[in-house]
Amino acid sequence: MSNPIKREYDKLSLTKDIVERENIIRQFHTTGFFDRNEAIEKILSLQHTDADMAFATVAKQTQCGGVNLYQADNNLIIANIQFQVDILIAKLAKLELEDKENG
Secondary structure, three states, X not given: OOOHHHHHHHHHHHHHHHXXXXXXXHHHHHHOOOXXXXXXXXXXXXXXXXXXXHHHHHHHHHHOOOOOHHHOOHHHHHHHHHHHHHHHHHHHHHHHHHHHHHO
16 A cells, blocks of 8 residues: 555645646747746656656657757747646546545
């Protein structure tokens, strides 16, 4: 059985990561502006700390020709952030479902 405090922390951490990335996407879509360096750092930091994300990102980048994020256009950076959001939402949903099944 898992530690319920750690599990809640994991869910809050996922939610925080989702909200941060959604804010970057929303700002880009509403104003056309975003901090490229901040966005790239968000992408890379999650790839370094989350094994699932690192694996999924490598697989996706292999399909897309492996463009360096610092040389990518804004739309590709936003697409990468959206890709992370989608994975994070799936991970959060999985935790929520497991909690309902076990609780």
